[in-house]
Amino acid sequence: MPVPSPNLYPDFNIVRLSHVEFVVTDLAASRTFYADLLGLQVTHEDEDEIFLRALEERGHHCMILRKGERAEANVLGFKVYSEEDLDRAQTWFARRELPTSWVERPFQGRTLRTRDVFGVPLEFYYKMDRLQPIHQQYRLYHGVKPLRIDHFNCFSPNVDASVAFYNEMGFRVTEYTEDEDSRMLWAAWMHRKGGVHDMAFTNGRGPRLHHTAFWVPTPLNVIDLLDLMSTTGYLANIERGPGRHGISNAFFLYIRDPDGHRIEIYCSDYQTVDPDHEPIRWDLKDPQRQTLWGAPAPRSWFEEGTAFAGAGAVESILKAQPIVAP
């Protein structure tokens, strides 16, 4: 089953991934982690929720932390190109008999809430409160100096099906892993905004959120964060890295927040705006696709993820999961 041809004229125009809402069990601990340690900027907070943005973002929030009993991801948010795209999106999801509703969301305009084919909770909006630029207020930079939210990565029980669904929405595959007979996709990276990905899927029990990534300027920012975390009580929150992925060529670090939500710190990326940009194929047996430099990932990285609110996860359709090289 080959990678589908890109849908260059989708029914509605998604600009980019926008934000994630996490349920966290200790709001204060999460605030310390994201604002004080990582360096995200708080744009609004009250007793129950905290909104954050990264340093070059003008939109009001790229992350919402909401106090709750059970750690999970409430929704993945995406920005569309116009109000009309919202209506077209509603039609598109409804036609696929997926649940759609218009919800009130603070700091956002009209918002469409829906789910993807496996139940991942999604929301789309066109308007979000715009804030003054702060990317040249260098006194605000600290921690890992996060510049922007970069992408989501989800476990999918059927990557071929997930890719087909998002491909129809206009997401284009940039890199992918197949088994050697090119029968099934093991993983795929898909973009809207012109980089390696806005959304990626990895084979596994799902749907679950594998990680949310933030883009930083250079590998030295990642090293600074490692030094900081390892000497301020966050050693156990370092899960994997630093290293370079073969796939995407990213210099990466994976960390876990106080509830276990996984965050990737990411730098290096490449431009993929050409409509005829050819996806790169990786063989499932090539260990360098995971880690160009050869160091193995811990088992937790392959197995653990964040549940999505209201979505029960099911086992992957792919039986034998080779832990050594997924």
Place this chain on the structure above:
Amino acid sequence: MPVPSPNLYPDFNIVRLSHVEFVVTDLAASRTFYADLLGLQVTHEDEDEIFLRALEERGHHCMILRKGERAEANVLGFKVYSEEDLDRAQTWFARRELPTSWVERPFQGRTLRTRDVFGVPLEFYYKMDRLQPIHQQYRLYHGVKPLRIDHFNCFSPNVDASVAFYNEMGFRVTEYTEDEDSRMLWAAWMHRKGGVHDMAFTNGRGPRLHHTAFWVPTPLNVIDLLDLMSTTGYLANIERGPGRHGISNAFFLYIRDPDGHRIEIYCSDYQTVDPDHEPIRWDLKDPQRQTLWGAPAPRSWFEEGTAFAGAGAVESILKAQPIVAP
């Protein structure tokens, strides 16, 4: 005269800037400069011309060096989204009574040659030969490790008119400099591909090409190039920098090739894909817009540029050009 509202639904879809063709007087000297010193990769060469690409590019060329008597810029190239966009572009330019023709170009498909409102020679294509990825062949990286062509910057005798013209084509303003009464634009940065710019205009005798920029990973690559140039006979080719622009927040270095064509080495950029991304206004009197850190630019940087083939440059409509802070 304010910045025009962005044209979010242009008549034809330009994906990004693509390439420049320079006339150079000593092909061997230019090859040494761009391939050996800067680190661009030669993809084709014969006695009269050399084609080069940067390290993450898949298209066949981002620069063509053509042997000739007089150093000038033959054309600025742009990639469109589809073959149909080429035809729509032809209609659009013809309607404005600008010259259009279909030209044969090696390694490119059907190519539309035209000129902008001030005579800047432009070409548009959809198809270019695609090459294998080399961004993970790290043995090829040397010099400044150029990853991709990033933008053009042109002198315009009337920046308001240039901006209005490119705005109609769908280029969106990200930052601009106005005089204090907001009557006239002094300079503007406009993008298609989601970064700060594909094309910028600066007030001055024009049209002339001010510079062509290449994107590199970190400021350390710029420092490496400075060390290399200053100890291998290229000291006089260093014109300005390193420094950080207020506008665009770029960490920059300006160098001159053996014929004086100006190249910017550029890192740091920010994402501008949101359709409601607000342009940043800079006052003409704010010296930090040019250099955030305060060091002045040399006079040559304000005055010198590359002539465009077949386009006579005229003086700016703005009389008093304050060299100290243009």
Place this chain on the structure above:
Amino acid sequence: MPVPSPNLYPDFNIVRLSHVEFVVTDLAASRTFYADLLGLQVTHEDEDEIFLRALEERGHHCMILRKGERAEANVLGFKVYSEEDLDRAQTWFARRELPTSWVERPFQGRTLRTRDVFGVPLEFYYKMDRLQPIHQQYRLYHGVKPLRIDHFNCFSPNVDASVAFYNEMGFRVTEYTEDEDSRMLWAAWMHRKGGVHDMAFTNGRGPRLHHTAFWVPTPLNVIDLLDLMSTTGYLANIERGPGRHGISNAFFLYIRDPDGHRIEIYCSDYQTVDPDHEPIRWDLKDPQRQTLWGAPAPRSWFEEGTAFAGAGAVESILKAQPIVAP
């Protein structure tokens, strides 16, 4: 007059430069500059004085800020190898009919106060309070992340005489600038601790302190400081750089504190511990010795300096001071 042969068995053993005491006119403003902006750590403060150390230092202070009416440098401090070296130093200076006295200094043991041949106030000690290491307390790192004091640079009215004097004390020349006939030294860099310099001399009205340097890990720390200073009200305090010196190969930035005391931020250095390490000669006419990359220094950098307490400065014996390339 050639560079003198190194005195490999000096009468007393100086380990390294140690600290400087500045008189500052606004203690709060200076605290903000050195502690909040640059990132030095306050180790003691009261109404009249502040003691600071850099991040990898174990000694109690590398800088003392003392409130006073007139900005000047009270003393340059050096650490010797043993208590006995203090007595030998006293003998050495007394024999040269230079003033010596034993002074009480907080946080230091027995301290010898004296002056060099041109009146530069010096102090020598063996014991200073030792503090716990903090170089792995990464939460303390901010600003430019200064790791240690690196060197002093002084204007001397007669560099040959200064070099001869410090050479007798065991300082060894690593690099120097001569006029073309090798008759006179224009500048010289001298070390005790095994790097390019603990002490340097530049021709000019003197004695005056040209600058005090701090060592930082990478050029990116310098860039971070430039971004920070230029957006927090310290733009006018940036005097020169970033750049690379030909001499010493240092990546440098020169800034001025609120009283005009000049600080160099310095990275890159090389090891000079070999007793037969050959000094590098630079010709006065070689412009790259000042700035490898070719950008000129501002006039203030050549002319301005900090007066030493109790030492009147006299004009240089070298008449024609070529501002363009000293």
Place this chain on the structure above:
Amino acid sequence: MPVPSPNLYPDFNIVRLSHVEFVVTDLAASRTFYADLLGLQVTHEDEDEIFLRALEERGHHCMILRKGERAEANVLGFKVYSEEDLDRAQTWFARRELPTSWVERPFQGRTLRTRDVFGVPLEFYYKMDRLQPIHQQYRLYHGVKPLRIDHFNCFSPNVDASVAFYNEMGFRVTEYTEDEDSRMLWAAWMHRKGGVHDMAFTNGRGPRLHHTAFWVPTPLNVIDLLDLMSTTGYLANIERGPGRHGISNAFFLYIRDPDGHRIEIYCSDYQTVDPDHEPIRWDLKDPQRQTLWGAPAPRSWFEEGTAFAGAGAVESILKAQPIVAP
């Protein structure tokens, strides 16, 4: 058994570590590894041997590769302060009934060959051919841009005995690992040249050479090398890292040459010239001393090393070697 007090007035003056001689089984393969891949400079070569230096070194060689049947380390070389120190060294070793002889060595003056208390082959010299500086010939920089040899690390069957021996020679301990009762040293880092170490000892079957380290400017050079090695056929030669040691605070990478000789690429270091510089104690049970960021080292790193020519290795006197945290 505590760390011995430093011997501040040793019988002879060792300046620094200087060079290592490796027996390699395939001279061409080793040349490719050290010169082409790592970036050391060849200063002499013939059919049987290759001499190399790093980029800021003036001495003729820091490494000698000698063709032979069996990979081993022939000798560790040290530079002394004067010819007289050589004679004093001969007396010192002879008094301890260790073998001494004067040997002819190319490019070196009079050379004393001897062995340490466990049979590690050592040589001392004062004079070595001095070469022109190349640290500002930036066209020569490639690979990992090695600036200088930094230190040796040896397995010792009795670290307390090794430390006592080198302490008498004037090496000073900067950091060390003890068991929790402070009865025995597990490892120790000792310097002469004013950094964290010229020589280190780790508990294990010995004497064997654990690694030879080279100093590079920034962590980005290490990342560049990882990218290069992993895409040019040297993936299997990457053994451990990148990471930061708790001990020494080094940012490190360990690689193996074609014969298995281990090389550390090392950056970050701190100044230790103060005679009263206090050593830092690490507890054997603290896992962060090995890796500040928590990633484990592979078993090979704990177990494998290079045999010394003519020195049979014996088991450590410490029985239970906790592989998880040595």
